[in-house]
Amino acid sequence: MGLVEITARLRAAERAAGRAEGAVTLIAVSKIQPAERVLAVLDQGQRVFGENYVQEAAGKWPAWRQAYPGVDLHMIGPLQTNKAKVAVELFDAIHTVDRPSLAEKLARLAQGRGTSPQLFVQVNTGAEPQKAGVLPEQLDDFVAACRMMDLPVAGLMCIPPEAEAPGPHFALLRDMAGRNGLAGLSMGMSADFEAAVAAGATHIRVGSAIFGDRVKPPAAG
């Protein structure tokens, strides 16, 4: 596969769903990919990227941002509160706001800096015990609390359970966003992004289908 094919499939999925061309932002997920693969995709013109680990991203993106103006960097992995400060300085968007302590920390940082990355609230749509995310029944209260703190919540994000069809999870996320007045929907990965586009995704997060299989296991941090 690769960027050209995935972009073509995304445009076709937008058309099939009756959505405007470019309605969906493709986030190229570059975590633990060799530098030459990421640079090749930058050279092809892609500017929106996703990373999972603050330290890994901090080690590579400041230099790449200098070399490739216009990079838009999204944090899509779990965020430890003690890395929130580095994260808000590095990322343009954070998709994994998933608990009150993190929201409070991000609010303090936003106050101090006078600006905040765009934020998505991660929802644990399958209520999986090992997975991060606000439980569906707690989502409305959590979004309200974020708004009380003046956090710029742009939308919701989910990672459906691996063993289940993703469609119902995408539909649930869309309904929750709708009733909370949120426009952003971060959902869909390499294996299911077309279903996510059909369900209304505004941001899809695609890694291996663009870059190839990830070669190293995820590092901590």
Ligand SMILES: *Cc1c(COP(=O)(O)O)cnc(C)c1O
């Ligand atoms: C790694 C990751 C992706 C990309 O996964 P692929 O299957 O390689 O497309 C998307 N979203 C999140 C949250 C991830 O951690």
